[in-house]
Amino acid sequence: MRIRVSIVEDNRGTRESLTELLGRAPTLRFVNAHPSGEDALKGIPADPPDVVLMDINLPKMNGIECVAQLKQQLPKTQVLMLTTYEESDLIFDSLRRGASGYLLKNTLPADLVSAIEQVHAGGAPMSMQIARKVVNHFQQIKKPQSDMEQLTKREQEILALLAKGFLYKEIADQLGISLSTVRAHLHTVYEKLHVQSRTEAVVKYLERP
């Protein structure tokens, strides 16, 4: 079963290159390409893919907002943010709002395909910077509404090692667990981020004056 992939990208050249790349990858099937967030919200739910590649910088509705809305309609679809520069603040925001990882547009095609396959398989790519931001973020939650708003001890351990620059494999070795366990834990961390962000939005809405 090929992995179904859609693209949301406003730059035509990039859109065409990505489309061609997806077309050539034997494990992937290209579904559709959308030039804007608005277009994506209309088109994607109608023909849901497994993975969406979403540009962070879209005109009018930005990528972060688009992810948030898309995940509400299609919670099972994984979204990978595409970004030209490593703008960690924007990237973290998009991860909070529903993305499962991010890729630099600069990435080699082979690595791009591999990242799509991994995220579809439940993997959760996370860089050192993002790990630090995640830890910081959860530390700042004053009144956790549920378990989903707190990190377990194991999750904290894994994030701490990531923040120190350890590789997934090294973390697995250090903690005496398997690589897939590490990935699963991080996958949960992303889900917690998503839940927490939705809760926060609701709380903010309820607390409005």
Next chain:
Amino acid sequence: MDGPATLHLPAQHSSVRFELTAFDFQAPENVQFRHRLRGMEDNWVVEPEGIRSATHQTLSSGDYEFEAAACNGDGDWSRTSTSIRLEVAKSFWETWWFRGLVLLAFTGLIVAIVRYVSFRRLRNQLRVLEQQNALQRERARIAKDIHDDLGANLTQIAFMGELANQDRDEPDLVGERIRKISATARQAVKSLDEIVWAVNPRNDTLTHLLDYSGQFAVDYLRLLGIRCRLDFPGNIPARELSTDLRHNLFLVVKESLHNIFKHANATEVRLRAVVDETALVLYIEDNGCGFAQAPDDALSDGLRNMEQRMADIGGEFKIASQTGQGTKITLRLPWPAPH
């Protein structure tokens, strides 16, 4: 009294009272006095019977003459009157030298105020000019970076493309050129990423500096097969770091890592950040071969450049190494004074 005498009164006095006496052997109770204080008023003041004194409240400075005359019970005023001169001293604030001093002081004050105001204005102008200057230097630096890094990369890509086109009948050669083009383009994007990071004011914080440098170190060393361990504080205090400071510090870190790759033969690098009230301190330690003294000129030049770069931003660069014992670089950046 015989003849006019002079009474000297101090400036501070409350009142002056003259006791008057006259001789009248027949009806002393009918004696009446009149007096005047010339210098104040020329009119005679006649006192009712029985009053034998004249009182004046505080007199202002000057010369006066107090005259008094008496008349007997029959209403005959004495032909002559007795007088006494009074000299009331000037309060010090009435003296000419005091007033002169006051005028001098006042003038001095005006001069001082004018000078202060113009000093302030000049200082503000200077500050504005300095800011403009800093901005201009920043723009020049960005222009230079773009020109140097990107310009070179893009020119290279164009060149490679031309060659590839000429070699299009030789697929191996073309393949090689195209690979080079891809690699160069990727490098160009990385350079641009760095320039964009350095220039964006949103990133002017300590947190951004540490995150970016840390991520760079991890990624860069990983590509070279060197393990990188980061030791950063969990909670990074909010500190503002200008584009200049953080970019230069990042460049020193980058060059240190380049050097480690080129010379150290290390398998692990530890990047540690310590943040306190006075400064940021970064330690870059490697487990490589170390050195007794810089083995070649390029390295010494490089080290000197890093020293200068740190000095330019008000910081310090120290390097400690022993053959076979690895190397430790210490970068210290005191917090800039707030303005």
